[in-house]
Amino acid sequence: MTASVELADVDVVLGGKSVLIEVSLSLSGGESLAVVGPNGSGKTTLLRLLATLLKPTRGQGSILGQNIGSPEIRQVRSDIGLITHTPALIEELTISENLLHFARLSGNPFEDCLRALEVVGMEKAADRRVGDSSFGMRRRTEIAWLLVSKPKLLLLDEAKSGLDVEARELVDALVGLTLNKSGIVVGVSHQTSQLGDRFMHKRRLASGRLEGFA
Amino acid sequence: MSLSTQIREVARADLVVERRTGDTFRIVLPFAVVTLIIFSLAMGGEVAVLRNVGPAVFWAISILFGMQLALRTAALESPTRRDLMALLGLDPAARFLGRTAASALIIVAFMAILFLTMVLFFAPELPMGWVGPQAAALFLTAIGLAALSTLAGEVAAGTRSRTSLASLIVAPLVIPVILGGSQILEAMERNSGILIWILLLITTDLALLVAGVGLSRPLEEASR
DSSP states (O other): OOOEEEEEEEEEEETTEEEEEEEEEEEETTOEEEEEOOTTSSHHHHHHHHTTSSOOSEEEEEETTEETTSGGGGGGGGGEEEEOSSOOOOTTSBHHHHHHHHHHHHTOOHHHHHHHHHHTTOGGGTTSBGGGSOHHHHHHHHHHHHHHHOOSEEEEESTTTTOOHHHHHHHHHHHHHHHHTTOEEEEEESSHHHHOSOOSEEEEEETTEEEEEO | OOHHHHHHHHHHHHHHHHHHHOIIIIIIHHHHHHHHHHHHHHTTTOHHHHHHHHHHHHHHHHHHHHHHHHHHHHHHOOHHHHHHHHHTTOOHHHHHHHHHHHHHHHHHHHHHHHHHHHHHHHOOOOOTTOHHHHHHHHHHHHHHHHHHHHHHHHHHTTSTTHHHHHHHHHHHHTHHHHHHHHHHHHHHHTTOOSHHHHHHHHHHHHHHHHHHHHHHHHHHHHTO
16 A cells, blocks of 8 residues: 555644644655755654654644554554654663564564664664663664664654764665655755755644645 | 563563663662662661661662662653554553563562672561571562552553642552562561461452553553
8 A cells, every 4th residue: 555644634732822824735655745844843743643653633633654643543543653852772782682672562573683783874873772872873773773673654853953964874774775666755944954955845834833835 | 463572572671761861770779779778877786786687678668669660661661652552452461461560560670689688788687497487578569569550550541730730640559569579577576377468469459450551552552
């Protein structure tokens, strides 16, 4: 089945405040969307909505074939990859232990994780605790995991922020890989330059409203 | 991935983290032992009084510190980590049961060491054949405390004052667990049956585990 993302007039209200207002978008497999907006415009909320981690207050839509807000939406979560501002690794575990943890929880082979660590240039740091690792190393570990889990929907929240050139190229490679496999990529940033040129569509998010193609 | 594999993995990761940080046995346990010793000194060193109050002091300190130990794991989990776990396909019931299992193991070890310390400093008169029933009391109490604290952590997840809210949830609900655990040795001393207290603990533990599993999914969704 081809990957697809549809949102129609979706509102998200958090803590009594409208964070997303009448957001509509439609993406099919192989398409990518860059969303640029200032701090507080609702970018992270948009990604969390697409990651099925938030329910819309109003409006309809579907993510990878399941209606948002329905109980069945849980079934597609393992096909979604999300890179957030702060890498969500367990500080007290080593890099390879984190990947082993993810692999065991999701049912992916750990051998693939070790190969992915080599791809992102982290094989020598595999036994280093995440708490003792730099931001860039943590981000590379997340990229390694996404190379293993091969998400159909890749969501990037300021994914290149704070990374060196080589690591930024890894993010681009991950985007390319996902699109080549007919996946969908949505990236958000406050700067267009942070997103790179691999995105087909570009839109602006201002005060919770997704504005037309730039 | 099967539920049992996920439960084992969550418990394993929590125990590795505990071993690395050493929070329970390097920080909390010494504090609890010192509290126990301070109590014994504050009682004036009168042997008869110490013998009588020793088990009560043990239970009070165990519940207080044990509850904090179990709540800590849930309180330390960031919303970002919860999101990642959801995207990995982790079943909320597996997270609840795995976390409860890990906390129960930590608490039972903590309580066993604290109990032996209490025996050393308070020298209570223990009834014949106390080891088995007391081990069962500690084990079942630890499961109850762990399940209750994990459940409270899930209820309070996503709220700003989650640590204090979780403690408020636990405090009244922990009464059957304390009652069951503390009355087993008492009942043996009175030569009355301990079965009723064991059954109280088992029933409470089962009720908490069933509630935790049943509520885990709606609580996870509500925490966002």
